[in-house]
Amino acid sequence: MSIQAKTGLTGQTLSEEEFQTGQVLTIVSGHFVHDTFSAFVSPLLPLIIEKLSLSFAGAGGLWAFFQIPALLNPFIGYLADRVSLRYFVILAPAVTATLMSVMGLAPGYFVLALLLTVTGVSVAAFHAPAPAMVARISGPRLGKGMSMFMAGGELGRTVGPLLAVWAVSLWSLEGMYRLMVLGWAASAVLYWRLREIPARPTRRQNWGAVLVSARRLFMPILGIIVPRELMLTALSVYLPTLMRLEGASLWVAGASLSIWELAGIGGALTSGTLSDRLGRRRVLLVTTLSSSLLMLWFLNATGWMLVPILLALGFTALSVTPVILAVVQEQMPENRAMANGLFLSMAFMIRSAAAFVVGWLGDMMGLRQAFLWAAIVSLGSVPMVYFLPRLKTSPQDGGEAGSL
Structure with missing residues (x-):
């Protein structure tokens, strides 16, 4: 491996045989800043509902606009496997921070929906190539690399609600545009550190061949994420709103989301690394x-018991994605960005529909009942874990580390 004194790695000498901690941490830090700002929607949703006089279904529609650009993920990933899109990763924190910081200036539903749609494009431009870049510099410790990447995002989604509520309390919803400077600073650092890191592999396949090889992998993954997304979306989008409806202050409602996300950092850091040793399937079964x-249990608890249950819920619920990402990267090593784009596209589209469904159920039967049904449906993901393809290198299934 060749290491430069100032920038770290050259595009031509980067080794895939070792875990390159410095470069992984650089991308993880960018993920943290990016997802800090993309996490502004949920904690501010109660204020937006009040300002624009929205129904829960209308609020869910806003979340859907935010997720619709995920349809671009496979195409961005396909390009990233052929033409280096590192500058998408570099610029996305600045763009996302700017758009999220001016959200309070939107005069109506249409403008806000347009703003969230453009933000969704920026989110897609970051998340399709970034995990593939991490995988390429993680060497044989792919699970650890995915865990660190996801932990950066979870930390951002933990800090994001607190930062958003703090900014609104200090400057009002319309004055939080001042925060955008943080995103631009992050993009400047990413440019300095990543401008020479390679963002595409040397071997390539055509679109049709990739889709054929992806079919066996993504059918069981679809079976896992469809039942789970109702629960995850209920928590990530509507938890602050549920807490407010049940009498909590805006600070407590925002803190509940941060507690859930904070626990998810530990889960994200732990699950991928454990799956390197214990096997992907085993970890997925336990966490799902x-x-x-x-x-x-959370829906039937009261008082102080909500905090430890929410911590445990965040730890387990947010442990699943790093392991699935590791599976995706292992199964399609020559088209990692596109494979990641396909996965994110599926997840985001399902999440968009789930946000509307949970909101509709909340309008029909109350938000607490919507949460209950989301929890029941999520149990359907457990048996689908057994249908994931095995790796010949599995320690528990007859091989080495990196198992399913």
Whole structure:
């Protein structure tokens, strides 16, 4: 491996045989800043609902506009596997920070929906190539690389609600545009550190060949994420709103989301690394089942017990994605960005529909009942774990580290 004194790595000498901590941490830090700002929607949703006099379904529609650009993920990933899109990763924190910081200036529903749609494009431009870049510099410790990447995002989604509420309390919803400077500073650092890191592999396949090889992988993944997304979306989008409806202050409502996300940092850091040793399937079985049961417990708990349950729920519920990302990167090593784009596109589209469904159920039967049904449906993801393809290198299934 060749290491430069100032920038770290050259595009031609980057080794894939070692875990390159410095460069991984650079991308992880960018993920943290980016997702800090993309997490502004949920904690500010109660204020937006009040300002624009929205129904829960209308609020869910805003979330759908935010997720619609995820349709671009496979195409961005396909390009990233052929033409280096590192500048998408570099610029996305600045763009997302700017758009999220001016959200309070939107005069009506249409403008806000347009703003969130453009923000969604920026989110897609970051998340399709970034995990593939991390995978390429993680060497044999792919699970660890995915865990660190996801932990950066979870930390951002933990800080984001607190930062948003703090900014609104200090400057009002319309005055939080001042925060955008943080995103531009992050992009400047990413440019300095990543301008020479390679963002595409040397071997390529055509679109049709990639889709054929992806079919066996993504059918069971679809079976896992569809039932889970109702629960995850209920928590990530509507948890502050549920807390407000049940009498919590804006600060407590925002803190509940941060508690959930904070626990998710530990889960994200732990699950991928554990799956390198114990196997992907084993870790997925434990986390999918336990998170569904903890959601049911959370809905039946009161008082101080909500905090430890919410911590455990965040730890398990947010442990799943790093492991699935590791599976995706392992199964399609020559088209990692496109494979990641396909996965994110599926997840985001399902999440968009789930946001509307949970909002509609909340309008029909109350938000607490909507949460209950989301928890029950999420149990359907557990048996689908058994249909994931095996790796010949599995320690538990007859091989080495990196198992399913």
